[in-house]
Amino acid sequence: EHKFWDTQPVPSVKPTSKAKKFDAPFIPDIPVDKIPKEQTPIPPEYKWCNIDISNPSEMHELYNLLSNHYVEDADEMFRFRYSTDFLNWALNPPNQNPDWHIGLRKTDGSNVLVAFISGLELQLKINSVSKRMAEINFLCINKSLRKLRLAPVLIREITRRFNLSKIYQAIYTAGIQIPTPISVCRYFHRPLNPKKLINSGFSRLPHDMTLAKLVMKYRLSPEHTPQIRGLRLMTEKDVPQVRKILNKYLNARTKVHQVFDTDAITKHWLLPRKDVIFTYVVEDVTKPGKITDFFSYYLLPSTVLKKKDPSNAKSGKSDYSILHSAYLFYYGLNTEPASGVEIEDSSISYKELNEKLLKERLIALMKNCLLIAKNENFDVFNCVLIQDNATFLEDLKFGQGDGSLNYYFYNWNVRPFKNNEIGLTML
Ligand code: JJ1
Incomplete structure (x- = not known):
């Protein structure tokens, strides 16, 4: 039963008799004079506010709300712990609107921040359509208020505010299933510190293994992994080339992706920031200054809420209360057809050869x-x-992993996508 979503322009779970056009909206754009001028009504115990991302104390309130009440795994063992630096990055790309960082506060005099939702405007390409859409993220409601059905209120209000800017579509993700995902994507994990992962309950020691064997299995040593020549941190000078590689790669290989339409946007999302975003480029050693590939990941720690075995909690000197997790962000490789490569095996086509080279790279x-x-x-x-x-x-x-990320569109009807057709990474 989905009391709220059944009223919204999203694909319904029950198949409808009316065939809807694909790659088109469910409902037409709303003329500005038909959009409510007043903020969405809320119970008198709460009031709307904007969170000013340039104000450190408001960012700290947001950090506290999310650290205590945002996304957890299914067993409530870990909770995302976005840092204030991270939130400053995630909420503040060029040309954002302060009205899209929306909070709810208590009116009892305490002024406590109890809920939040945010949106960014971005150029999205879906199949052959390129459109300005909203990307909705960080919807969070204080755990003690979960039965009050405040989420629909927050969603209605942010929809109204985007409509006022003539944006009628949105993309969003969630760990849970609601009507109706365009793609369901599993999480995968690569242990780097297996001992800590086991002691914190993030992973389990397989029955046929000892900890020593497991540590060996996941060992990464420079001898076994020769560093790619020319690999280095990305700098501001690399922005135009990285932008080109990224757009080309996403366009060639995926069907839902952001269009990095300016250098400023690309710089914002990819230039390294301490303890937030890490981006490395490969500079062609034979052509100094020429970038051929890049990859990036971000730091998103998780709070360890329950430890598997309390006796493990104080093992060693490492801090087991926070998991330092890296999440893969964007990457790109030149996808030009392999030239000057001899095909020894004539049974393999250029396309297959390119796939093979791409995979190896x-x-x-x-x-x-x-x-x-x-x-x-x-x-x-x-x-x-x-x-x-x-x-x-x-x-x-x-x-x-045991979790998955579901991708959704608001007011945009599309056929479902295969996993490898999704090219948008959300934070
Ligand atoms: O992190 C996740 N799962 C972990 C921890 C599981 C703890 C018990 N529930 C996990 N660990 C196993 C790792 C193991 C390593 C060796 C090889 C085998 C695997 O599976 C999961 C993802 O898998 N995380 C979540 O469930 C968090 C929520 C994800 C949805 C996020 C939604 C964001 C929405 C806003 O955009």
Whole structure:
């Protein structure tokens, strides 16, 4: 039963008799004079507010709300712990609107922030349509208020505010299923610090293994992973080339992706920021200054809520109360057809050859990525099964997690997408 979603322009669970057009909206754009001018009504115990992302104390309130009440795994063992620096990055790309960082506060005099929702405007390409849409994220309601049905109120209000800016479609993700995902993508995890993962309950020691054997299995040593020549941190000078590689890669290989329409946007999302976003480029050693590939990941710690066995909690000197997780963000490789490559086996076509070369390059790239993340002291490297991630998961010893990420559109009717057709990574 979905009392709220049944009223919304999203695909319903019950198949309808009326055939709807694909790659088109469910409902037409609403003229500005038909959009309510007043904020969505809320119970008198609460009031609307904007969260000012340039104000550190408001960002700290948001950090506290999310750290105590945002997304957990199914067994309530871990909870995302976005840092204020991270939130400053995630909520503040060029040309954002302060009205899209919406909070609810108590009116009892305490002024406590009890709920939040945010949206960004971005250029999205879906199949052959390119459209400005909203990306909705960080919907969070204080745990003690979960029965009050405030989520629909927050969703209605942010929809209204985007409509006022003539944006009528949105993309969003969730760990849970609601009507109706356009793609369901599993999480995969690559242990970097297996001992800590086991002691914190993140992973289990297989029956046929000792901890020593497990540590060996996941060992990453530079001798076994020769560093790609020319691999280095991305700098501001690389922005135009990275943008080109990324757009080309996403366009060639996926069907739902952001269009990085300016250098400013690309710089915002990919230029390294301490303890937030890590981006590395490969500079062609024979052509100084020329970038051929890049990859990036972000730091999203999780609070360890329950430990598997309390006696393990104080083992060693490492801090077991927070998991340092890296999440794969964007990557890109030149996808130009292989030139000057001799095909020895005539049974394999150029297309297959390119796929093979791409796979090998991507594995080498991601191997280096894991090594860097390990050296930067991350405990685990995570990704969602989207883009070309299927090509390296097995070789690089990722294992399937118990969670998945569901992708959704608001007011946009599309046929479902295969995992590798999804090219949008949300934070
Ligand atoms: O992190 C997740 N699962 C972990 C921890 C599970 C703890 C018990 N429930 C997991 N660990 C196993 C790793 C193992 C390593 C060796 C190889 C085999 C695997 O599976 C899961 C993802 O898998 N995380 C969540 O469920 C968190 C919620 C995800 C949805 C996020 C929605 C964001 C919405 C806003 O955009």
